[in-house]
Amino acid sequence: DLEALLWFQDYLTRYPGGLVVISHDRAFLNALCTGIIELRGQRLHRYHGNYDDFLIEKEARKAQQLAAFKNQQREIAHLQTFVDRFGAKASMASRAKSKEKQIARLEELAIDEPEDELKKIQFKFPQPPRSGLKVVNCEHVKQAYGEHVVYQDLNFSAERGQRIVLVGPNGAGKSTLLKILANVVPIQGGVRELGSNVISGYFAQNRVDSLNPQLTVLENVMELRTVDNRLTEQQARGLLGAFLFRKDDVHKPVKVLSGGEKSRLALVRLLVNPPNLLLMDEPTTHLDMASIDALIHALQHYEGTLIFISHDVHFIKAIAQNVLHVHSGRLTSYAGNYEYYLEKSKATNERAALTAGFTDGRPKQEAKPVEKKSPSSGTKLSSAELKKLQKELNQAEQRVSELEAKQSQIMADLSNPALYTQGTKVKELNEELAKTQVAFVEATAIWEQLATRWANVSPSAS
DSSP states (O other): OHHHHHHHHHHHHHOOSOOOOOOSOHHHHHHHOSEEEEEETTEEEEEESSHHHHHHHHHHHHHHHHHHHHHHHHHHHHHHHHHHHHTTOGGGHHHHHHHHHHHHHHHHTOOOOOOOGGGGOOOOOOOOOOOOSEEEEEEEEEEEETTEEEEEEEEEEEETTOEEEEEOOTTSSHHHHHHHHHTSSOOSEEEEEEOTTOOEEEEOTTOOTTSOTTSBHHHHHHTTOOSSOOOOHHHHHHHHHHTTOOGGGGGSBGGGOOHHHHHHHHHHHHHHSOOSEEEEESTTTTOOHHHHHHHHHHHHTOOSEEEEEOSOHHHHHHHOSEEEEEETTEEEEESSOHHHHHHHHTOSOTTGGGOOOOOOOOOOOOOOOOSSOOOOTTEEEOHHHHHHHHHHHHHHHHHHHHHHHHHHHHHHHHTOGGGGGOHHHHHHHHHHHHHHHHHHHHHHHHHHHHHHHHHHEEEOOO
8 A cells, every 4th residue: 555655665765775676656766766777679778867857858868869860851851852853864873873872871870760659549539428517416425334434424526527536544435435426335324316417437456347258358349339439440459559458468368367457458448438427446556657648648638527546646646636635534625636735735745645859949041052153054164164163063072972971970879879878968969960961951052053054064165
C-alpha cells in the first residue's frame, strides 16, 4: 500500500550505497533517481537528473533529432532536384552522377525521424451517450462489513462531466464508496439512485467478469463493434499495443492470461465501449508509463462522468478536476483540482496527501541572387571569357562540395546517440548546421546559374 511504499522510499533515500531500480512510479523515481537510462531502439540512452528532468531532456533531444532529420531530408531533396534537372545533359552528366553518390552517402547516414508515442494510438475513442445532469445520488446510505461500520450516513452526488478523485487513508472506505456507486455491494440503508439515461461501468483489478475466456484478446475487443463504433482490426491492434498486448499476444486465449493481463484487457474494453459513468479503482496498477499516458489521453477526451481512486500523482494531476477526501466515514469535497486540494489541505507532500528543439527562431534566408545576367542560349564567348567562366564554375562547384562535406560530417555527428548526453555540444552543432545550410543554398544558387551559362554557351570563332 502507499504507506509502505512511502516508508520504503524514505529508507532508500537514506541508503548509503548505489541503486539501480526499475519502476513505473514517477513519484518514486523523482524522489530517488539522479540519472535515468532509457532502453529504446535496442540502445541505451543516458540522462542526468530525475524522471521529470529526463522528460524535459528527452523532448529537447527529440526536437534536435527532428531538426537534423528535416535538414537531411531537405538536402537530399535538393540534390535530387539537381540530378533530375541536369542528369540528361551530356555536359553535366558527371556532376549529376556525383550528386547521386552524395545522396547515397546521406542515406547511409540516415537520421531517423523521432517517434511520437501517442501517435502510435491510431484510434479515436468513441464517446458515451449523453446522460442527464444529475448522474448519481446517495442519501443517508449505511454500509458495514459485519460489526465494522464504514458509512453511517453517507450523502454524495455527482453531475455530468465531473472528474472526481477519491483520496484518504487506507481503510477509510474509498473502494467501498466506488462499489456502492457501482451497485456492486448492496446498501444496508438509505437510497442510491442513478440519473436519467445513466449507464455505469466499474473497473477494479479483480473485476474481469466481462471477458469471454474462450475468445482471444483481439476477439474480446472486436466483439464490441457496433454500427456507431466501426472499430477496425488495425485500430484494435494499435489500442491493444498501447496497453502492452503486442504482436502475437493479441491471439492469446483469455483463459491463459495472468490476472494483470486480464485487468488491462478489461480496461481496453471499457475504453472501446465506454459507459457515461465510469468508476475506476486503481486503473494504472498493471500499466507501464507509456500505457498510463495512453490511458490519460483516452480519459482527457472522455465526455462522461469519471470517479476514480489512484495512488499515481501524475495520473491524478492530469485527470482530476475535483477531489473528495474520505476519512472515518465522512466526505470532504474540494471544488478544484489536485493542486487546489494540496493548497487547501496545507499538505507538505503531494504524494503523502493521498493518504491524509531545435528551433533558433531565425527567419529563413533566401539565396542571394547572382548579379550577372545569364547569357541567352547559344551565346558565344571568346576563349578568354570561356576560360574565365570555367574557372568560376569550378570554384563554385568546389565551394558547394566543401559545404556538402561539412553538412554530411555534422549530420554524421548528430546521428551519434552518445552525442545527446552533451546538451551544449548538440546545440552548437545544430547552430553550425543551420549556418552551413544557408551558405550551401547561396553557393548552390551561384553554381546553378554558372552551370546553366556553361550549358548554354559555345566558343566564338575568334
